[in-house]
Amino acid sequence: MPDSCAAWGCKNRRTAQSRSLGITFHKFPKAKEVRRQWEIAVRRKGFSASRSSVLCSEHFKLQDFDSTGQTVRIRNGAQPSVFNFPKHLQRPVTSRTTKTSRKAEEKLSVDTFPILKETEPLIVDHSYALPSSPTDLKARLVEALARVESLEREMRNVKDRERRAKKMVHGLLEDLRRNRQSPCFVKIKHKLYRTKLRNLHIR
Structure with a gap:
């Protein structure tokens, strides 16, 4: 059975169609503290992520991704923050309070700009692709x-x-x-x- 996104109201599943749309799926972190932050972020009452629980890439911002390797990964310390919650579930995500989380946040803010600069050029491979300017x-x-x-x-x-x-x-x-x-x-x-x-x- 294909993996399904654990986010509230999200129906994305790991299929050939979702892959063709560029949607990737990411397991919950092993670190208990970060894992708990992810669980809180999805706004599901009583939810506890299992080993197979995943979130799809649509719930992360561009700067949350690390595309330097062969596979797309979520940066250490990044949290899911893009959701379409109903009004009764809309509340701020728990802020980072630990020393480790603050360091991760500082590193993320420093690393984000260079990564975005590297991915800025658009390579037009096909005659039907839109030009970059x-x-x-x-x-x-x-x-x-x-x-x-x-x-x-x-x-x-x-x-x-x-x-x-x-x-x-x-x-x-x-x-x-x-x-x-x-x-x-x-x-x-x-x-x-x-x-x-x-x-x-x-x-």
Whole structure:
């Protein structure tokens, strides 16, 4: 059975679909003090996390994550703080009071800025990915609109050529109807008839 997020009202489960959406799941800390802070943060009365209890990544802020390794982890001392609680459950998360927690908080505030700077550049791997700056985005948009306009002009030209060709054919047919008995038309018919007979003889 897939792991389910332990947060109040959260229905995220560890599935292929959640993985494709970039949602990760994280077990409760082993340290009793931090573990208890997580349990209080989820606002579930009488809740006690088991070994398999997890919280999904949607309940953490960006600076709570450590992505320097091969897997995404929660930083030491970080607490879940992003929830959608009803009014009767909305109250401040217990503040850090211990020396260890304060140190972790200080380290987090120092480390956050460099980490965010490292992850700031956006690598555009595909032609359909959005550019990283408004200027590039505007240039891409102008290019796309110009291409659309060019295709529309080309389509209009094709339709105009088609109309002219139909008009010319219609005019030729009218001329043939009017000159059906003219010597020139009779000569053409006779030539076509002889060609047809010759082809039959060859066969």
